[in-house]
Amino acid sequence: MKFHKSYVPLSLAFLSLTLGIFHVWKSWEVWKEMRNTQDPTSSMEERISPVLDNLPQNVMMVGYVDASSVPGSETEFDQEEFDFLQYSMAPILLQEGLEHPWIIGNFGDEDVLFEPWLDETLGEYEIQHFGYGIYLIHDR
């Protein structure tokens, strides 16, 4: 009986290593498929980089609006997109709404008529488009 018992720890070690190696092999398969695709966070960092270049250096808070902010739009607020942007823009703080002189508009690919709403709400403003539905709005 004692002889058998002494093999139990070895069996546990063998099982753990085998399962661990099997899991590494499965991760390797996933990694091979994914290695050429960029992770979403790095993509967002690239998308937002020209926006940051166009913001004055002393700006530490900006407004944020997306398609859901436009009256009549049925789109829901995309929190994940907001979080991506907040991370990519930090230490600049994003705050929902149009209260700040500098505002990020993130209208995506959706066909949202946001400009009449901005004309009505902001009055005189400048807007720059950076692709991917991202706009930098300067409320004068």
Added chain:
Amino acid sequence: LIVLSFLALLPRICLGFFLAHFIWRSAEGRHLLVKSFLAAPLGIGISSLAGFLWLWAGLPLMAYAFVETGIAIILTACLGWLNHKAILEFCKKMDLFSHWRNIWFPAAMAGLLVFAAEFFMSAWQNPHGRVDAWVNWNVAARFIYAGGDAWTNTFLRIHGLPDYPLLLAMSNSITWSLLGRESIRGPLVLCLALAFSTFGLLFSYLNLVKGRSQAWLGLLILATQPIVAYHAMNQLADSPLAAYFLASGGLILVYFSCEDRQVAILSGLLAGLSAWTKNEGLGFMIVSGIAWGLIAVLYNKSVFRSYMTGLAVPLLVVILFKTFLAPQSGLFTEHNPVALLQDVERYWLILGTGMITLLRFGNGVSLLAVLGIYALLVGRSRQPAKGIWLVMTCLVLQVVTYFFIYLTTPYDLTWHLSRSADRLIYHLVPLGILCLFSWLSTPDELKGFEQGHAPHH
């Protein structure tokens, strides 16, 4: 940049070792090994506390990073020179090559390779970590590092958890200050260092109380769990928190092995640092305090005072942070916890989800089931480590704490459980493995060698 990030972290690890050695003076080989692996959690934690106070006083973080690094380098050089004979002696005694004759050493090294492969593949796919890393932890680090006087804007963030403490964020900001840039490798290396400390602590505690073969086996079991690599590369606070729970809770076993009450100071310090890592650490601080209180009542009155001495500094900083800076936690928003406590269905939902999560925990096969069968087969050690029941008390009380957090959560319970149950269980896995393997027969015992309590050298 991985190497540079590690080099930026190294002075803090050295400071951690000196602090551990300053508090607990033992020069015994196995104790030095424990202190070597306490160095990272201790040094990183204390550095982030001091860095936070420095920054809060309105001083530039860059200056702090360089002052701290300078002090660490000078201290390392001076103490290294003064103790060079003892260090050489210690290295000679370690005799790494002799370990290869013990089958458990290569097996554990293979386990660490499995961990490293899993970690780097996941990290390659998610260099910024997973969702919570950039919603909560690394975003706060960016505010602190690059925000200047406006760093406190991090507490105005409307999503995420801006009330969470700053151990990770401060540590990453200090690393970036030393590197001179916001490198995504910094947070990755921090999590990797703390993950390796977890392995090292599990090994060194088991080595102290149950001998080397049991220590290698425990390390192998932990390292081959894919969830360990997953949580480490996530760059969330859960992996560091598990390291602090293990570091603080394991010192109870160390205390019973050497009966040096200075160990209680270290345990208090590390429990306090767990509260500086994540809010769940606040619960552990109390739970661990109860365990040391029991030791005081049953064995030695003075240990509780030592525990509280260690706890005092991090606790004071956490209280200051929570009182003056952090916004109110989402868990304490206006709701009626009494009504939630009376809802019986919530109890069943928490118990059911907790059990299912626990049973699924493992590398394809339930870890609980495997270890349960293993325990039945090998049985209790003839000389289990002293004080296991107190570590077990910590584990049980922490589970009870988590249970009550879920019970009174203002969030949708199903959503809250699905988001966090596996992470909460993970916090307790390294300490649970330590507890179990301190109680079970060792491979050497099973082989019939008369090893007893002394480790195999």
